[in-house]
Amino acid sequence: MSPFSPPDGFFDQQRADVLRAVQAPRRFVFAAVAGLAATLVIAVLWPRQQPCASYTCLLEATPVEELPVEWALEGHGEMDAWEVWPNPETLESNR
Amino acid sequence: MAEETAIPIWLNDLQHGRRKEKERAFRSFLDTWHQRLYHFVRRLMGNHDDAADVTQETLIAVFRSAAQFEGRSAFSTWVYTIASRKALDALEKRSRQQTIGFEEAFHAAEVALMADAHFSGDEVERQLHAAVAALPPRQRQVFVLRYFENLPFAEIAAATGVSEGSLKASYHHAALKIKQHVTAP
Numbered sequence: 113m114s115p116f117s118p119p120d121g122f123f124d125q126q127r128a129d130v131l132r133a134v135q136a137p138r139r140f141v142f143a144a145v146a147g148l149a150a151t152l153v154i155a156v157l158w159p160r161q162q163p164c165a166s167y168t169c170l171l172e173a174t175p176v177e178e179l180p181v182e183w184a185l186e187g188h189g190e191m192d193a194w195e196v197w198p199n200p201e202t203l204e205s206n207r
Numbered sequence: 208m209a210e211e212t213a214i215p216i217w218l219n220d221l222q223h224g225r226r227k228e229k230e231r232a233f234r235s236f237l238d239t240w241h242q243r244l245y246h247f248v249r250r251l252m253g254n255h256d257d258a259a260d261v262t263q264e265t266l267i268a269v270f271r272s273a274a275q276f277e278g279r280s281a282f283s284t285w286v287y288t289i290a291s292r293k294a295l296d297a298l299e300k301r302s303r304q305q306t307i308g309f310e311e312a313f314h315a316a317e318v319a320l321m322a323d324a325h326f327s328g329d330e331v332e333r334q335l336h337a338a339v340a341a342l343p344p345r346q347r348q349v350f351v352l353r354y355f356e357n358l359p360f361a362e363i364a365a366a367t368g369v370s371e372g373s374l375k376a377s378y379h380h381a382a383l384k385i386k387q388h389v390t391a392p
Contacts, residue, residue: 114246115328115336118255123245126263127237133263134233134270 215239218282221273233270241266244290250351251294253316253340255325261297265290280365287358288366291348298344312341313388331389338388342381349374350381 164170220232244265249258268289276285307315316337320326328336339347348367352358353374360371360378367374 114249115326115332116246116249116255117325117327118245118249118259119325122259123241126259126266127241130237130263130266130270131230131234133267135230 214278215282218273218276221270222276223274229270229273236269237266240269240286244286247287247351247356248290248294250336250339250355251291251347252297253336254319254323257297257301261290261294264293268293280362284358284362284366287352287356287362291352291366295344295348298347302344309341309384313337316340334389335385338385341388342384345369346377346381349377350385353378354382 164173215235217232217235220228221236224232241262245258245262248261248265249255252258252261265286269286272289276282280288314337317333319340320328320333320337326333326336339350342350345367349363349369352363352366353360358366360374363369363374364371369377
């Protein structure tokens, strides 16, 4: 019978620490692999934004505050106010 | 001593099992050895904090190097070998930091035990453990393995790599010093 006794709960705590230490490498590798796989899946499935090819698309894609001021003041505005004008052929076909 | 020589049923899984089997076997190892190792190391180290560190290092080392156990000695001897080497490393590191004589170390250890809330021994036990704590590291290792753990000198020789003759001489010197400092009730 040993006259030494550790603090209460010491054995349970150390047992948990030791088990965690011997399991740690597997969990680390699993976490790293899972993280990499998740990144790849997101990269593949992420919807890519297609450039607008029509006036309607441009209109919908542009936030209101970024619309040319003159255009906003004149109701549906002058199409010349756009700095980057869509392809006229596409624009015609969308009208 | 049948328990000492018998091969634990979980040993094969601890050495060669797959991950899950090995972890299950390690839990069985902890059930049998955790407290026993702590008390062994505690006697060697003289205080709880150092004993906790060495015990933890030993348990992890057993898990990681179980496959290297070749069965040339009893499994218990192999575990004691790991624990006592780790304890000895820690003790030698500590004794390099402060070199004091036996008498001074004995009195310091007695004072520390009196203040130790986790020591419940009587006066004789306090003197005994203070004297053990005052021994030089290698004498302490031999004394604890022989006197408290009851290991035969042949197994201590296997655990420490020291000849039986040298071990017996070390044990004799240690026992003599201890007898001089323990007052019979």
